[in-house]
Amino acid sequence: MxxxxxxxxxxxTLEANRELYRAAFSHFGFNLSEVRLDELYQARDMWSLDRRLIAIAQKLNNIDYLAHFNHRRDQIIKDQVRxxxxxxxxxxxxxxxxxxxxxxxxxxxxxxxxxxxxxxxxxxxxxxxxxxxxxxxxxxxxxxxxxxxxxxxxxxxxxxxxxxxxxxxxxxxxxxxxxxxxxxxxxxxxxxxxxxxxxxxxxxxxxxxxxxxxxxxxxxxxx
Structure with missing residues (x-):
C-alpha cells in the first residue's frame, strides 16, 4: 500500500501558490517577515496563512479581496499545474x-x-x-x-x-x-x-x- x-x-503548484500568497499579503501592506510566509510555507501550513488573510481582510473591511484570492488560487491550480x-x-x-x-x-x-x-x-x-x-x-x-x-x-x-x-x-x-x-x-x-x-x-x-x-x-x- x-x-x-x-x-x-x-x-x-507550490511556487505559483507561493507567489499568490506573497501578492495577497503585499496587497494588505504586509511584508514577508511579518507573516512568516517562508516558515509557514515550508511547513505547508496553508491553514494558518489563510486564517491570517481572513483576519486582515476583516479588520480592513476588505472581504471582497478574499473572493478574488480564492478565484486566483483555483485558476492557478487549473492553469499552472505541472x-x-x-x-x-x-x-x-x-x-x-x-x-x-x-x-x-x-x-x-x-x-x-x-x-x-x-x-x-x-x-x-x-x-x-x-x-x-x-x-x-x-x-x-x-x-x-x-x-x-x-x-x-x-x-x-x-x-x-x-x-x-x-x-x-x-x-x-x-x-x-x-x-x-x-x-x-x-x-x-x-x-x-x-x-x-x-x-x-x-x-x-x-x-x-x-x-x-x-x-x-x-x-x-x-x-
Whole structure:
C-alpha cells in the first residue's frame, strides 16, 4: 500500500501558490517577515496563512479581496499545474491500493487531480486533505482508508520535515527529489538523513524503490 503526497511528488503548484500568497499579503501592506510566509510555507501550513488573510481582510473591511484570492488560487491550480514527468506511468504500474494526501482543501485537490488527468487513479475514499489539521493525522487517515497499519504502508514524500514526521509514526518512506534538484546529491542525502528508507531522483525509479523496500537489497540512494 502506498500513500503519495500530491504537491511536490506528483504535481507542482507550490511556487505559483507561493507567489499568490506573497501578492495577497503585499496587497494588505504586509511584508514577508511579518507573516512568516517562508516558515509557514515550508511547513505547508496553508491553514494558518489563510486564517491570517481572513483576519486582515476583516479588520480592513476588505472581504471582497478574499473572493478574488480564492478565484486566483483555483485558476492557478487549473492553469499552472505541472504534472511531474513519469507521474502517470508510475501510478499505472502500481497494482495495489494507493492513497493521496495534501494540505489543500478537498476542492482544490479535486481541481489538481482533474487538471493533471489523475482523477481516475485514486478512489474518492483514498483522497485525504489535512487542511486545517496535522500532517500526521492526514497520514493516519490515509493508512486507515487503505486498511493497513503504518508499518505495512509506504509513503512517497519530497519534504524532509514531513519525511521525518512520517517515519516517527512508523511508516516506510521513499524520499523523492524535487524536479529542480533531481541531480543534487545533497538533497537526496537530506532526504536520507530525515529518515527515508530509500531515495530516488525522480518517479522513474519509484517502482524499483517500492519493490526493494520489501527486501532492502537496494542502496539508500537509487540513481
Amino acid at each position: 502506498v500513500i503519495f503526497s500530491l504537491n511536490g511528488v506528483l504535481v507542482e 504534472v511531474h514527468r513519469y507521474a502517470v506511468r508510475s501510478l499505472a504500474w502500481l497494482p495495489q491500493a494507493k492513497a493521496i494526501i495534501d494540505w489543500l482543501p478537498l476542492k482544490q485537490i479535486g481541481l489538481l487531480l482533474e487538471a493533471s488527468a489523475l482523477t481516475t487513479r485514486f478512489r474518492s475514499e483514498h483522497i485525504i486533505s489535512y487542511s486545517g489539521g496535522r500532517f500526521e493525522d492526514g497520514l493516519m487517515r490515509a493508512a486507515k482508508s487503505l486498511g493497513r497499519p503504518p508499518a505495512l504502508t509506504i509513503v512517497v514524500e519530497s519534504n524532509p520535515d514531513l519525511i521525518a514526521r512520517a517515519v516517527a509514526l512508523g511508516f516506510k518512506v521513499v524520499g523523492i527529489a524535487l524536479p529542480t534538484m533531481a541531480t543534487d546529491s545533497n538533497q537526496l542525502n537530506a532526504l536520507s538523513r530525515a529518515g527515508a528508507a530509500l531515495t530516488v531522483p525522480d518517479l522513474r525509479y519509484l517502482r524499483l524503490a517500492v519493490e526493494s523496500l520489501a527486501t532492502r537489497t537496494a542502496p539508500r540512494n537509487i540513481y
